[in-house]
Amino acid sequence: MKSEATSMEQLWEENKVLKARISELEKYKAFFEKAPMSYQSLNEDGVFVDINPTWLKTLGYKKEEVVGKKFSEFLHPDWKTHFYENFPAFKKRGYVHDVIFKLRHKKGHFIHISFEGCIAYNPDGSFKQTYCVFQDITKRIETEEKSNKSIAREKVLADILRNSPLAFALGYPDGSIELFNKAFEDLTGYSEEELRGISWNVVLTPQKWRNKEEEILSELCLAKKQVRYEKEYIHKSGRIIPVELYVKAKFNESGDLVHLFAFVTDITDRRKNTDELELHRKNLETIVEERTKKLQEKNKELDKALKVFVGREMLIKELQNKVKTLEDKL
Incomplete structure (x- = not known):
């Protein structure tokens, strides 16, 4: 009897374990x-x-x-x-x-x-x-692929800007400069380290241009459009360089100015050519004035000579008339 009871208990335990496994399998299957x-x-x-x-x-x-x-x-x-x-x-x-x-x-x-x-x-x-x-x-x-392509495009653009012969710079309203290329360094005469420590609107900009430039950039902020204008830069050597800037601005969601980025062209040669053309224009005007004055004097002399000639013609005509009258009387 004891042996049968033990066997029953073992069967009961095995049945419980089997049911537990079946339950776990059902849970696993459901999962x-x-x-x-x-x-x-x-x-x-x-x-x-x-x-x-x-x-x-x-x-x-x-x-x-x-x-x-x-x-x-x-x-x-x-x-x-x-x-x-x-x-x-x-x-x-x-x-x-x-x-x-x-x-x-x-x-x-x-x-x-x-x-x-x-x-x-x-x-x-x-x-x-x-x-x-x-x-x-x-x-x-x-x-990720789109992001990688975008990064690759940005890298290409960055390389183009970095190696471009056209000077480029990104600056902030407080005057600090963050990004720029080698052409900008060459244009201003400052090294990369030096440019990061100076103010573009003070160190690089002559006093006479500051108010005018503030007005131009204020208009840019109001219109939210790019602007093109001429000004001058102060080279590290102190030399004044005439430049033309093409400036665009970045604004935040509130419409506040974040930064400015500009392409800068040295227009020294253009200004020199313009000055030379202006000089030639003035020289031509002087020559024209002198020639005009001489022509006017010649015209006066001709008028005087013409008057003398006309007077003589009239006198001859009068004498001819008198001679004819005397002939008729005779």
Whole structure:
């Protein structure tokens, strides 16, 4: 009787353990079926053993279209070599973290996925199967690609500005200068370190231009448009350099001025040419005035000579008339 009671107790305990395991399996199955992340399991040859509904929903397949097929059949052609090289390493290492692949959706397009997973082993330590979950990171990859392209474009633009023969500078309303290129250093005569420590609206700008420039930049802030104007810079040597600036401004959401960026052209040669043209114009005006004065004097002399000539003609005519009158009397 005692032996039978012991057997009954053992059966009862085993039944409880079995029920507990069944309960855990049901919980696992429910989690597996309703898990928000895509799950897959591969055998040692990389063939699908199991997948969950989220996996099917993410890639658009039916279960019978996947289980029994090789994982590589669903890979983008460019990613198959990556899988062939890394799957053996995964089996040896026993886990993977944030491993990215590109899988084909049933509709034909491809999505980027990031894997997390581990290896399950048999009691004897041999390979059993993989347990992996993945996230669709297509949007993340697209965002990163756009960001990388944007960074690349900005780098190209930065290189263009840095190496441009046209002087460029970014300054702030307080007069400080942050960004500028080598051409701006050459134009002003200051080194990079020196430019970061000076004020563009005081050290570089002559006193006579400061009020006028403030008015121009105030108009820029009101109109929110770029402006082009001429002024002068004070070179480090003290030499005055005539320049033309094309200035644009950056404003914050409140409409306040954040910074100014300007392309600066040395117009010394243009100003010199303009001055020379002005000098030539004045010389021509002087020559024209002198020639006009001489012509006027000549005209006066001609008028005088003409009057004398006309007077003589009239006198001759009068004498001729008198001679004729005398002849008629005779």
